[in-house]
Amino acid sequence: MIPDDIKNRIRDIVGAENALDSDLDRFGYSYDASFVPLFPANKPELVVRPATTDEVSRIMAVACEHGIPVTPRGAATGRTGGSIPLKGGISMSLERMTKILELDVNNMMVWAEAGVRTIDLYNACAARGLFYPPDPASWKFSTIGGNVAENAGGMRAVKYGVTSNYVMGLEVVLADGSVLLTGGKAIKNVTGYNLTSLFTGSEGTLGIITKALLRLIPMPKKRGTLQLMFRTLDDGCNTIHQMLQSGLLPAAAEIMDRFCLEAVAKHRKTEHDPAIGCCIIVEIDGEDDAALEAQARKMEAVARQCGVYRFRVAQSQQESDELWAIRRGLSSAIASLVPNRLGEDISVPRDAFPEVVRRISAIAEKHKLTIAVYGHAGDGNIHPSILCDLSKPGEEERVHRAVEELFDATLAVGGTLSGEHGIGITKRPYIAKALGEAGVKALAAVKQALDPKGILNPGKIW
Ligand SMILES: Cc1cc2nc3c(=O)[nH]c(=O)nc-3n(C[C@H](O)[C@H](O)[C@H](O)COP(=O)(O)OP(=O)(O)OC[C@H]3O[C@@H](n4cnc5c(N)ncnc54)[C@H](O)[C@@H]3O)c2cc1C
Incomplete structure (x- = not known):
């Protein structure tokens, strides 16, 4: 518990309106986009919103003196529970430092x-x-x-x-x-x-x-967007692989499987062509229209060799924006379909991408689960999303077994647990698998050196 006199010291630093402890405020700062189930202890005792480095520094000095946990918070879009104040204490929101x-x-x-x-x-x-x-x-x-x-x-x-x-x-x-x-x-x-x-x-x-x-x-002078549709996920993965092998380097190459496409169609109230099992949205950029045209033509040739079902070049900025809106809205479209969703963030060497995608579909089949696959195909970072209803008997156990096997498959092809979402709370149990004992020890030594009292975001990574 943070005693009232300490709360008042913090109020003196940031002003009473920026040191909040009503139930509603504490609830508002208790979760992030990981949707990790909340426990009462995960609520901060005090939400603090400093406006300057000096205020942050003075708050940290008080927290350090009294051993109060501090969980930094941005916009809470994190996927691994990083900004959830697991041990209560202070939620330090940087939302006012916007210059x-x-x-x-x-x-x-x-x-x-x-x-x-x-x-x-x-x-x-x-x-x-x-x-x-x-x-x-x-x-x-x-x-x-x-x-x-x-x-x-x-x-x-x-x-x-x-x-x-x-x-x-x-x-x-x-x-x-x-x-x-x-x-x-x-x-x-x-x-x-x-x-x-x-x-x-x-x-x-x-x-x-x-x-x-x-x-x-x-800033690149010109940008273009391509949409490539395939009958199978395998054809899509193969196309990306062949593109990169041939020296083509798209600015972005985002892949979505059949389930994702159906989810998007449902969300946007459109029809999905059942012949399409995979879509890749590609961004290309360059100096001028001729450079874009040349890249698009080369990509089309590779895609045709790999059996592309439909190849489209966006003809206007609006068309291009619409294609990217599909990708940016994908996560919400999937989440709206099921009670629970576990979004993973594995990252593998580029040439292992098709192999790991095959392994994911074998794991889904084995555990009778739906695993939607989408991600940043060009750099080997995949977001397999396990769609489930954890209230069903036995479902939670099957999901955990599937996650464990997913990580084993990832490590087996030379990949790693997280490409961009971090470890946070959700991947904590697996970190030793990825880093080994010596790796974990080295991380612990760094943590001990910089935060000997363990007040900064306790319960994360370890
Ligand atoms: C729909 C959706 C799509 C996403 N797509 C992507 C994607 O394409 N690529 C990607 O990498 N991520 C993606 N994410 C995850 C997330 O957006 C990123 O991790 C993002 O960087 C988190 O920023 P935030 O400001 O929301 O931080 P928060 O979620 O508030 O915090 C994230 C972590 O950073 C710490 N933190 C925050 N601010 C500070 C600070 N000032 N000092 C020290 N620590 C701090 C927190 O303690 C926490 O551990 C996505 C999330 C959602 C919901």
Whole structure:
């Protein structure tokens, strides 16, 4: 329990309106998009919404002095329970830190506060002809702090990489309240350990990210969207594999199986052609129309060799937007069909993609479960979604066995548990399988060094 006098000290720092402890507020900050079942202890005792680094620092100093757990929170779009305050304490929401502090066009870099929404950062940079590529499907809501803390990926990772490929430096408030600056605008920098990389993907367990310095690149001049329909998922996987082998590099290549397509059709109240078992949406970009035309033609040739059923090039921005809206709305379309859904986030070497997809369908068949498959086909990051009703007798057990086998299959082909959603609560039980004993020990040593009292996001990753 946080005593009243400590709550009042925190109210003095952020103002009473930004230190909330009504039941409703505590409930509002108790869950994220993982929809992990909630227990009363998962509610924060106090929701704190600082507006400056100084406020974050002073709150952390108080929390450290009294051993109060602090769970950082962006927009709570996380898929693994990362911003759920498992041990109560403080939910530290960065929602008021929304300033883009400096857009340095000459160096092509931007300093942004942690609470800036990803899409707002993208748009601000695009207005100056600059491109911030990481684009998680949640980008209308997710924050830069959350993206850095999870090392978020997105549709364009196949060509442009993930968040960590763009983080040049960070401002981080440590567990004891001290403020650390890592990295900077110098492109080459090997002064000491790479702390910027250490905090990127640390899931709020090592420090509170208050600001990020992000690298930008010139905005591609032209973009185009292609839609490829196949009779089978195997044909679709094969096409992506052949495209990449032949040296074609799409900006994005998103795959969806039959179940996903049916879910989307139901959600959008349209008809699904039963002959289609797989759809791939591809983004291409380049200098001019001729470059796009040449790429589209080469991709069409590969797709035809692999038995494409329908190949379409979007003819207008509106058509292209509609195709991407299908992909961005897919997660909600699937979730609306069943009482429970376990969305995984495995990542495998590119050439193992078709093999792991085959293994997933064998696991689904064995356990008599529906596993919808979609994901970022171009970079080997798949989101198998187990659709279930956990209230049915025996269902939970079958689902857990299927998840375990899914992870075993992933590791067997050289892959890993998470490509972009992190470990959080949901993948905790499997981390030792992926990292081994020595790996887990090394992580624990880092955690102990930076957060000796264990107050930062306790119960996550481990
Ligand atoms: C529909 C949907 C689609 C998605 N698509 C993608 C996708 O394509 N790619 C992808 O990578 N992810 C995706 N996600 C997952 C999620 O959006 C990302 O993980 C995102 O980065 C989370 O950002 P957030 O601001 O919501 O963070 P939160 O969910 O609030 O927090 C996530 C984690 O980061 C920590 N954290 C948050 N802010 C800070 C901070 N300032 N300092 C330290 N720690 C912090 C939290 O403690 C937590 O552990 C999707 C989620 C949804 C719901």
